[in-house]
Amino acid sequence: MRLVVDLNRCQGFAQCVFLAPDVFALHGDEALLFSPRFDEAHRDRVEKAAAACPVQAILVDYSDEPTKGVEPHVG
Template identity: 75%
Template sequence: MRLVVDLNRCQGYAQCAFLAPDVFTLYGDEALLYDPHADEAQREHVLRAARACPVQAIAVDERVEEEGARHGG
């Protein structure tokens, strides 16, 4: 699973950090740090966080990992 956060759109509401704290961390008042290759065990938390984002700044691209798995990568 690959994550992309549009940091220009992110407003620092921190819903993602609350719902998936192992993947998203709010640093200071507005800087968001995140793991772009979140562990598969975090899938449900990450999907909830993406749905909860008030400005829809989080995109979850599951296709990349699936293609990599098919090609042995």
């Protein structure tokens, strides 16, 4: 799982910091720090943090996870 934050859109409301403090941190008044990769153990909190962002600046990318129910193509 990978986390992407649009820092141009982020306005430092810090809702993500309160909901997932192991992944997000606010440095000073406005600088958001975050871990771009996070463990499955933090998934629920990260999803809640992304949903709570008032400007929708957080994207959770699951593209590196295996697709369930899809058989690999053998050529």
